[in-house]
Amino acid sequence: MAGETQRIAAIKDPFALLRAATNRLAEAQQEVTELSRLRQRVIAELHDQGMSYAQIAAEAGLTRGRIHQLRQSAPGPESAFLGNTRLIIATPLKQEAQNARPVLAAEDFAAAQRLGDLARSYKLDPSFEHVPIGGDIDLNREDLIVICGPRLSSHVAGVLAQDPSIQFERAPDGPWTLRDQETGTAYRSGMDSTPATNSDVAYLGRLPRPDGRGLVMVLTGIHPQGTLGVIHLIVHDLADLYEKVGTGRFSVLVNVDYDPASNEPMNVRLLSPFYRHGAN
Structure with missing residues (x-):
């Protein structure tokens, strides 16, 4: 269990715990969204530079199908x-x-x-x-x-x-x-x-x-x-x-x-x- 999650889990007041967990989830979701956007942007930039999705997948240690999935699932970088x-x-x-x-x-x-x-x-x-x-x-x-x-x-x-x-x-x-x-x-x-x-x-x-x-x-x-x-x-x-x-x-x-x-x-x-x- 991550340190921040352990800290929240140790909160005795149930309402304080609920508030802390809710706030941490919002922060985590923002991080996930930003990382997904960053990952998609890097894939797009590498592809624009001439690399195939198969090459990008091989270099990143991922499958080609996973690269395509990441491209489709993340919000476009322009959302920033x-x-x-x-x-x-x-x-x-x-x-x-x-x-x-x-x-x-x-x-x-x-x-x-x-x-x-x-x-x-x-x-x-x-x-x-x-x-x-x-x-x-x-x-x-x-x-x-x-x-x-x-x-x-x-x-x-x-x-x-x-x-x-x-x-x-x-x-x-x-x-x-x-x-x-x-x-x-x-x-x-x-x-x-x-x-x-x-x-x-x-x-x-x-x-x-x-x-x-x-x-x-x-x-x-x-x-x-x-x-x-x-x-x-x-x-x-x-x-x-x-x-x-x-x-x-x-x-x-x-x-x-x-x-x-x-x-x-x-x-x-x-x-x-x-x-x-x-x-x-």
Whole structure:
């Protein structure tokens, strides 16, 4: 019996033992998932370098069938773009004049659900929470994705202000815009333009947390339609995103053309390169 298991088994209080065993199981599962992802990544890299699965199996002391089984059973390495064994998805509540209670935009709800479905497909465990009215949210947590912009949370605004390449700015006539600091170009949502178009501009980035001890992913459109476009990009191009930026700091601008009847994205394209920020 391993030392940690012996320690837990020796706990006299049954409820303390139950809590300790549950916590240790969660930690062990995270280790198993991370090791499985690492093992799959090494197999894929060796195969990409020209080795056959039979050769990899022979060198590793495994059978070819076991190598194929490992490839199929482990979550793809690109799942690390989202998180480790879990994923916390936070969406903002808004106060609308006609409603006494705070509400969640339908697009933000759909975005969170689609992200959760993607996480589950990679054997991650998603949970959902809200950024409350006033924007007070703890951003100093692992595996957190926040679907929120600077208007609804000063905490999120503080994180976004660290981005050296892309900034949210107010236009002189009021609407929010996204400025590419590298080119000097300011992008305005189509619905805030004259004539108006069925398009939006959105942000996706991973930036330092306020405590400086990790990173937090933030995504949002200038309007909710743009948020759905970013989710479309993540869902359909996760492997490419992981290949380009891994789990490090980055940001990118996204243009989203949407169906005005459903607000669903019809065409999603990048407006900027993937800007990688400093040491990752």
